[in-house]
Amino acid sequence: MEAIAVQALQGLTFGTTLFLVAAGLSIIWGLMNILNFTHGTLYALGAYLGLVVFGLTGGNFWAALLAAFVSVAGVGAALEIVALRRLFGRDPLYYFLLTFGLTFVLTEILRLIWGDDFLGLPVPAALEGSLHVGIIFPLYRLFVIGVSGAVALGVWLLLTRTNFGLLLRAGTQNPEMVSVLGTNIQTIYTLGFALGSGLAGLAGVLVAPLTGLSPQMGVDLLLQAFIVVIIGGLGSFRGAAVASLLVGEIYAFGIRIAPSFSMLLIYAAMILVLLIKPSGLFVEGAGREA
Amino acid sequence: MLVLADVHAYYGESHVLQGISLAVEQGQIVSLLGRNGVGKTTTLRTIMGLVPARTGQILYKGQSLVGLPPHRIARLGIQLVPEHRGIFPALTVRENLQVGAAHPSDPQRARHNAARVFAYFPVLRERLHQKGGSLSGGEQQQLTIARALMAGPELLLLDEPCEGLAPLVVRTLLQAIRDIRADGTTVLLVEQNVRAALQVADSHYVMDKGRIIGKFSAEALQADEELRTRFLGVSARL
Amino acid sequence: MGGADERRALPGWAPHALLGLLGLLLVALPALVDAFLPSFYLPLATEMLIFGLFALGYDIIMGYTGMVSFGHAAFFGLGAYITGLTMVRLGLPLLPAMLLGALGATGAAAVIGFFSLRLRSVYFALLTFAFSQIFYQLVITLTDLTGGYDGRALSVPMLWGIPDVLALNLRDRATLYYFVLAVVALTFLAMRRAMAAPFGQVLVAIRENELRAATLGYPVARYKQVAFVLSGLIGGLAGSLMVPYQRFISPDLLYWELSGLVIVMVLLGGMGTLWGPVLGAALVVFLRDAFSGLPQPYGKHYLLPVGLIFALLVIFAPHGLAGLLHRRRPPRRASGPLERGELAMPAADPPRG
Numbered sequence A: 001m002e003a004i005a006v007q008a009l010q011g012l013t014f015g016t017t018l019f020l021v022a023a024g025l026s027i028i029w030g031l032m033n034i035l036n037f038t039h040g041t042l043y044a045l046g047a048y049l050g051l052v053v054f055g056l057t058g059g060n061f062w063a064a065l066l067a068a069f070v071s072v073a074g075v076g077a078a079l080e081i082v083a084l085r086r087l088f089g090r091d092p093l094y095y096f097l098l099t100f101g102l103t104f105v106l107t108e109i110l111r112l113i114w115g116d117d118f119l120g121l122p123v124p125a126a127l128e129g130s131l132h133v134g135i136i137f138p139l140y141r142l143f144v145i146g147v148s149g150a151v152a153l154g155v156w157l158l159l160t161r162t163n164f165g166l167l168l169r170a171g172t173q174n175p176e177m178v179s180v181l182g183t184n185i186q187t188i189y190t191l192g193f194a195l196g197s198g199l200a201g202l203a204g205v206l207v208a209p210l211t212g213l214s215p216q217m218g219v220d221l222l223l224q225a226f227i228v229v230i231i232g233g234l235g236s237f238r239g240a241a242v243a244s245l246l247v248g249e250i251y252a253f254g255i256r257i258a259p260s261f262s263m264l265l266i267y268a269a270m271i272l273v274l275l276i277k278p279s280g281l282f283v284e285g286a287g288r289e290a
Numbered sequence B: 001m002l003v004l005a006d007v008h009a010y011y012g013e014s015h016v017l018q019g020i021s022l023a024v025e026q027g028q029i030v031s032l033l034g035r036n037g038v039g040k041t042t043t044l045r046t047i048m049g050l051v052p053a054r055t056g057q058i059l060y061k062g063q064s065l066v067g068l069p070p071h072r073i074a075r076l077g078i079q080l081v082p083e084h085r086g087i088f089p090a091l092t093v094r095e096n097l098q099v100g101a102a103h104p105s106d107p108q109r110a111r112h113n114a115a116r117v118f119a120y121f122p123v124l125r126e127r128l129h130q131k132g133g134s135l136s137g138g139e140q141q142q143l144t145i146a147r148a149l150m151a152g153p154e155l156l157l158l159d160e161p162c163e164g165l166a167p168l169v170v171r172t173l174l175q176a177i178r179d180i181r182a183d184g185t186t187v188l189l190v191e192q193n194v195r196a197a198l199q200v201a202d203s204h205y206v207m208d209k210g211r212i213i214g215k216f217s218a219e220a221l222q223a224d225e226e227l228r229t230r231f232l233g234v235s236a237r238l
Numbered sequence C: 001m002g003g004a005d006e007r008r009a010l011p012g013w014a015p016h017a018l019l020g021l022l023g024l025l026l027v028a029l030p031a032l033v034d035a036f037l038p039s040f041y042l043p044l045a046t047e048m049l050i051f052g053l054f055a056l057g058y059d060i061i062m063g064y065t066g067m068v069s070f071g072h073a074a075f076f077g078l079g080a081y082i083t084g085l086t087m088v089r090l091g092l093p094l095l096p097a098m099l100l101g102a103l104g105a106t107g108a109a110a111v112i113g114f115f116s117l118r119l120r121s122v123y124f125a126l127l128t129f130a131f132s133q134i135f136y137q138l139v140i141t142l143t144d145l146t147g148g149y150d151g152r153a154l155s156v157p158m159l160w161g162i163p164d165v166l167a168l169n170l171r172d173r174a175t176l177y178y179f180v181l182a183v184v185a186l187t188f189l190a191m192r193r194a195m196a197a198p199f200g201q202v203l204v205a206i207r208e209n210e211l212r213a214a215t216l217g218y219p220v221a222r223y224k225q226v227a228f229v230l231s232g233l234i235g236g237l238a239g240s241l242m243v244p245y246q247r248f249i250s251p252d253l254l255y256w257e258l259s260g261l262v263i264v265m266v267l268l269g270g271m272g273t274l275w276g277p278v279l280g281a282a283l284v285v286f287l288r289d290a291f292s293g294l295p296q297p298y299g300k301h302y303l304l305p306v307g308l309i310f311a312l313l314v315i316f317a318p319h320g321l322a323g324l325l326h327r328r329r330p331p332r333r334a335s336g337p338l339e340r341g342e343l344a345m346p347a348a349d350p351p352r353g
Helices: A002-032 A039-056 A061-082 A092-114 A139-161 A163-173 A175-180 A185-211 A217-232 A237-257 A261-276 B040-047 B070-075 B093-100 B107-120 B122-126 B137-149 B167-182 B194-200 B218-223 B225-232 C014-036 C041-065 C073-090 C094-116 C121-141 C173-196 C198-208 C210-215 C220-246 C256-269 C275-292 C303-316
Strands: A130-133 A135-138 B002-011 B014-024 B029-033 B053-060 B078-081 B155-159 B186-191 B203-208 B211-216
Touching (some): A002 A163, A002 A185, A002 A237, A039 A092, A039 A185, A061 A185, A092 C121, A092 C256, A092 C303, A130 A139, A135 A139, A139 A185, A163 A175, A163 B093, A175 B070, A185 A217, A217 A237, A217 C121, A261 C121, B002 B040, B014 B029, B014 B040, B014 B053, B014 B211, B029 B040, B029 B167, B029 B194, B040 B053, B040 B078, B040 B155, B040 B186, B070 B078, B078 B137, B093 B137, B107 B122, B107 B137, B137 B155, B137 B167, B167 B186, B186 B194, B194 B218, B203 B218, B211 B218, B211 B225, B218 B225, C014 C041, C014 C173, C041 C173, C041 C198, C041 C220, C041 C256, C041 C275, C073 C094, C073 C121, C073 C220, C073 C256, C094 C121, C094 C220, C121 C256, C173 C198, C173 C275, C198 C210, C198 C220, C210 C220, C256 C275, C256 C303, C275 C303
Parallel strands (some): B029 B186, B078 B155, B155 B186
Antiparallel strands (some): A130 A135, B002 B014, B203 B211
């Protein structure tokens, strides 16, 4: 019983951080039809920048989180302005290819600066130790769940309660109409891309104390985030939330039962969803053509 | 207020507008008539900056619109209500209207415009919390016009607002268009429904194959059966 | 119908002469390397040929038919693994093992194609990607069979087990080179024929306008399936050549990075030409090697220029991509004529600042 509870919490830890990554991916896809391959590398970049700020501020984890969010959002905005914008109006496949190429570039830059060896980001002193309430669970993991949950709530409020969120959702449905109504859609694109990227960067810092840092740390996570947005529906925030938790739990329990077969299970789920309902299980609004 | 002088525009290689010249004076309702595919919609989209004008001049209150992106043109006080409505289906009616009011984002003016809009289209007030996609065709058309009015435009470009709507709904819309003009908004109306256009517009441009054939009064159109048959496909008096 | 040939300004015999010259150069290469270059250039050339074959096969679906798969490494890796494992487990000589490898990849392509070809654009790419990841997961999971992450070393193969008849010593660099060259050249010539034949012309018609090809009465779905399977077969063949070349199989051979790299190779060299992708593959292999000659830590980073060049190509050379991606797209959303492609915002805003 205890083991199951611990496993469920592990799954929740993974699921909530996965959600931060997948939500960013999903916002960007919904808004701009960009399946952003650099997302995993931006996640890694966030972790490294967090490590730097953590060191500079003498171990201020909050500062590391904030700095990673802001600076990775900045990098995302720069990518959008310098590169992605030039593909406007072309088949989404172009974006996929371009971001794939940029992933090579960004990853190599990470390797050049920080090398290939695993680096560690220490768990903040206040969050060391475990919680003992019937079960034993590391305090830091609870912190991760809490912060991810709070950020997710914040993003949801941003999307549903602010003018920017409104314009972003409107742009997802009909970008041309948004510009006809007087809003510079290009600005919405840049900010949306920045928001999605920033979320990945933030998640990178949160996860780094658990997994360590390497230039490739985002690769597996990116694949899992792809799976999440496909199962949840490309562009659906709600779908991403449900699918992240689902995948997180499948993974956590699958690992106990048959270690690497859990990934197989998840890929199989992705294929099934793509074949049956390629627009995903939770798409909002008008269906999209395959 | 709005002047087009010898405007040419292309979709890819196809030369859709071949020298459009027309003028809309402040406080008027001007209609642009013609058969399907002669370039009426493209004319509106070109004014709005959605289709680039290759050559020619588009002047709004003396300022050139050529080369400006749509959102800048919108902020100058022009609004396009596209054919097929273009609502945001997954947003509520209220949110649809809010997008229209995003620029300028002045709550005072937004409230004033909202009051004006609900006076024209009272049904929208009852539907505020419904998703746009769940409205009927007529309601969706009212919503798009209402949304465009939320920005308080001085010039409204309407693309076939009556298309596919029941006669009763058409009557409501036409009355709203008259009221909109009465409240100070100039209207350029593209219509297939010649009868509807004759009921509201002060003057009528007739278009064919990317060119303007001429400007006519309602009486002149009624009198000239050949013109009607040839360019509008309507032989009977209306 | 010969639209592809119209822009050829050279006399008719010129391409053949050029091809002959290139062939001569390739045949003479071992001697040339012997005379003028360090000896490791020969294995390098062998590797270029192997990846060239992989890229050539990929060109059939991307360049000719206009489909972007993001899981083609699966076929390359399957070819290598089946070849290697049947040698280790069943004691098969190289040729029958290679045959099984290519056949295995073909079968996998038939299955993956059957499902994936129902979707298009990004969705097709993602589906092929997911399938290839399943094979990857299988390889790293079935450790006893495959050696897992660590891969498996293989002994030097016999060609086909019959002593004294064509008993090539594949341990010899030049012999291996000629063996690979023969496989690549034969495949290249066969595909050149096939692409010039009505079959290839129909693929091009599908690429240019799938709907029109269908209205002309071509069974579009079947053609796409055949192209995909053919491409998988060649991918598997290329992968199987890695066995005598590398004498080692590892999960890298079916990792998604390779699926992406093959797209890079094809785009770099020019798609829809068959020889272009071979050149592109050679360039990527060359860059990797040239960079590994640099002092550390720069040696490992050949993917930086590769990625950069690739990104620039995608942005600035849409003509290279024209056939593939400038096809008419289905409307993105149910928004009637306000289809996104017609949105002609004049380069959006003036550049900031």
